[in-house]
Amino acid sequence: MKPPLGQHDVDLWVLDLDCIEPELLDRYLSFMSDEERAQEQRLRFPGGRERYRCTRALARTVLSYYTRCDPREWVFGANAHGKPYVCHPRGIAPRFNLSHSGRMVLCAVTCDAEVGVDVEQARELPKAVELARRFFAPTEAAAVRNAPLEQRSRVFLRFWTFKESYVKARGVGLLVPLDGFFFRLQDDIPPSIDFADLRSDNPDHWQFAELRYGKSYQMALAVRRPRSEPLHIRVRRTEPLAHITDPQRLLDTPLRRWHIQDAP
Ligand SMILES: CC(C)(COP(=O)(O)OP(=O)(O)OC[C@H]1O[C@@H](n2cnc3c(N)ncnc32)[C@H](O)[C@@H]1OP(=O)(O)O)[C@@H](O)C(=O)NCCC(=O)NCCS
8 A cells, every 4th residue: 555645754766777677678668758758869878868768767657656647647847947847747746856876866755845855876086175165165165174085075975965955955956056055964963954144045944864875875855844843754665667665664675774864
């Protein structure tokens, strides 16, 4: 039975491309609109087409999971900054946001709260300090600079994914200046946001979570939900059309390696 998506719930659907059986790719193609097929053909980077197709399949099957809509029926539009939303059928779809990096694709879903998600494949960033100085707020840049050399890339990617998740939840792209907001990331308290200009947004309206998949991927989730309210995050691994992993079974899977930090 489908667990309902309540106001305090966030489902984070995780697709590991290495788990997809090749024959499923043909079935995913049958879900795609002509526009999506044309867009897929334009992609040139290695693995780009497969990831694009799987991302479409993930979004369509996940949205259908909560509704009675056939995965082929969804029609998507995008706001002026590129954030996708459901154009048709209107009124029944939950909110969602997508992210992909390396072999990982994520789809975060809420009932009606604004949501943003970001995943980055862990990698060495020799210019982490310089990039942080250029793009991050001063306290974040200092945290990267002051981290031990071998941890700088990871610290950078933590801030990066949090910042990106917030920007994506807002859906207004670079209209949000990256140095105009900053994160406090401490081990013993939930992550929180602050704003250089308090008129730009209210930190108490947002909750965040951090997730890691082993040492390979760093992820962050942003949800516009008052900090005083509970937030229940379910991480759900899926291979569209193959099977859906029920959250109750997650403890028996490798997803134990995830570290999920629930907001208070
Ligand atoms: C457009 C943008 C959101 C994409 O982010 P990215 O990290 O390159 O890519 P991700 O895999 O996380 O997300 C891509 C998905 O986000 C969604 N998306 C696109 N534009 C979006 C927007 N303005 N807001 C929210 N989601 C958006 C799309 O579904 C896209 O996937 P798709 O094209 O396959 O459908 C990003 O380039 C952006 O505007 N970033 C903000 C500015 C920035 O440089 N931030 C760095 C943080 S320090």
